[in-house]
Amino acid sequence: xRKLFGALYSDAxxxxxxxxxxxxxxxxxxxxxxxxxxxxFGTKSHSFSDPFHDGSVISFSTVVFAEFFCxxxxxxxxxxxxxxxxxxxxxxxxxxxxxxxxxxxxxxxAALYLTGYLVLLLIGPGKISMDRLIGR
Numbered sequence: 001x002r003k004l005f006g007a008l009y010s011d012a013x014x015x016x017x018x019x020x021x022x023x024x025x026x027x028x029x030x031x032x033x034x035x036x037x038x039x040x041f042g043t044k045s046h047s048f049s050d051p052f053h054d055g056s057v058i059s060f061s062t063v064v065f066a067e068f069f070c071x072x073x074x075x076x077x078x079x080x081x082x083x084x085x086x087x088x089x090x091x092x093x094x095x096x097x098x099x100x101x102x103x104x105x106x107x108x109x110a111a112l113y114l115t116g117y118l119v120l121l122l123i124g125p126g127k128i129s130m131d132r133l134i135g136r
Contacts, residue, residue: 011127018126019077025116026075029087034068051097066090074120077129084121088114 037044041064048060066086073083091114099107125131 015126015128018120018123019128021116021120022074022077022080022125022129025113025120026071029067029113030071030075034064034066034071037064038068049098051093062086063090074125077125077131078134080125080129080131081121084117087117088121091117 037060041060045057045060048056048063050056050059052059067090070083070086073079074087091110095101095103095107095110095114099105099110101107103111
């Protein structure tokens with residue numbers, strides 16, 4: 001019982017938790033959001049929101065890059081911190097423009113993704129990652 005409520009943790013548990021966070025965030029974002037946008041790029045890109053007035057195709061391309069390709073890098077644990085930056089930007093824009101910063105409403109999912117990507121940015125991918133292999 002003491003272990004259940006204790007504040008001690010092992011390096012192994014942190015590394016497994018970071019792997020789990022990377023896999024869940026990456027897979028859900030890539031499969032549920034990025035893949036559909038990539039698959040329907042031609043039909044969805046011209047009617048997409050353009051919050052920075054760069055053109056809807058450029059905005060949509062940025063979102064596809066982040067949601068599909070950066071998520072894939074996060075799953076692998078390859079260039080993880082760098083891959084988090086576009087996803088943090090996309091989730092911030094989604095939360096504040098599309099969902100009007102309603103963290104406890106329609107923007108809840110974007111806020112959860114944003115939080116997960118910020119954690120990955122701050123802590124890193126953990127030892128069970130491609131970054132670890134490259135960094136040796």
